[in-house]
Amino acid sequence: MVTRPAPPLRYSIADDLRARIITGRLKPDERLPSEAQLAAQYRVSTPTLRNALAVLQGEGLIEKVHGKGNFVRRRLHQVTYVGGGHMAIDRDAARSTLRVTVRMTKMRARGGLASLLKVPLHSPLSELLCVGYEGDSPHSLIRFYIPRDLTPVNVRAEMPCWASVEATLAEARPALADTHEEVAARLPTRSEAAALRISTALAILTISRVSTDITGRVAEAAHLVLPGDRASALFTTHRMTPERPARR
Template sequence: MVTRPTPPLPYAIADDLRARIITGRLQVDERLPSEAQLAAHYRVSTPTLRNALAVLQGEGLIEKIQGKGNFVRRRLHQVTYVGGGHMAIDRDVARATLRVKVRITKTLARGGLSSLLKVPLHSPLTELLCVGYEGDSPHSLIRFYVPRDLAPVNPRAELSCWGSVEATLAEARPALADTQETVNARLPTRSEAATLRISTALAILAITRVSTDITGRVAEAAHLVLPGDRSNALFTTHRMTTERPAQR
């Protein structure tokens, strides 16, 4: 008789909670018992219980809202980054549920920002912190860094889509001529995880974008962060074709 190995405690707990979510015993938007209550119920330490919750967060089944607790999450819609700062979401999502919150602060070019924007250290910059939401759930995070003289004067604090953010930035600078993007996967910082309500163990899609305007000046640099459980990147290459001369 072959016996199956017992899964480690965090995965066993995650299996039980997952089954309760899938079968409807735990409903969408329902708050889970507190971590202390769950740890006592499963007779494990709090760190072990948190490891189990991290598994479910990584699967997109629950989300932790700071100061409120862990909640069963609604079905996650896929976010597709198509390049050039443009993002698309599943077609069945009502446009009315999508919005972008913008926070604007003044900062200085330090470290990597100085290199990205090709400006001297401590040059004045404007940072636009933009968080995209589907309903009340965050799905994407972008930090735009713009030379202060190219920054929009009075952008709105909440916009309907990323296109509105791009249009607002375009009003204050010359047209863009070139954009370079670097894509990599990594773990989120604690700040990024808290903003996107994801586990620090969930990989993210991180994109660094640098845009140059028609005068040759770097007009903006952006850091994009997309949760790995519901995002992908799509890049399309258009190739020029020439007709071969007809053979005689």
């Protein structure tokens, strides 16, 4: 008879905590005991306990808030990217809980950015770092890179939704004519994981977008990051059907 080895302790701990979350013994937004307390409770080392928490972070069940601890994550609604910079969230989401924070920084075009925006090196640009939130939990991240003269003057530090961000950007530029989008899946960088409060082991959906206005000028480049546990992309193609000749 072959005896199977016991699973690593981190999975046993993760199974127990997962069961407590699913059954409601640990409720959404509830703070977990400290890592030292949990390690003592399960009689394991702190690194082993952190590995167990990383499993649950990767599943989107808990999130680590810097300086505050680990919290049970409230179920976030699904975010759907529908192309052209537009994002939709589940219809049953409470609209009052949605918001986008915006931080604008002045910078100069270097290397890849200069090539992407088709501007000379050191041209003045603006970077808009936008983080979408549902309640207090981040669900999406976008960095916009815009020629300085196309930067809107009325950028607010917080907006109610992504549509407000797009409308604000549109006020300062000619109408867009073409948008090229590239979609990929990968693991997040440490800074992306920290901004979205996710594990570095959770896959993300990334969309790189370059938009050209009706004059042929690149009006903006954008980089979108969406956590894989709550995001999808939907693209619809409208095809023209040839007209049939009229019957005589």
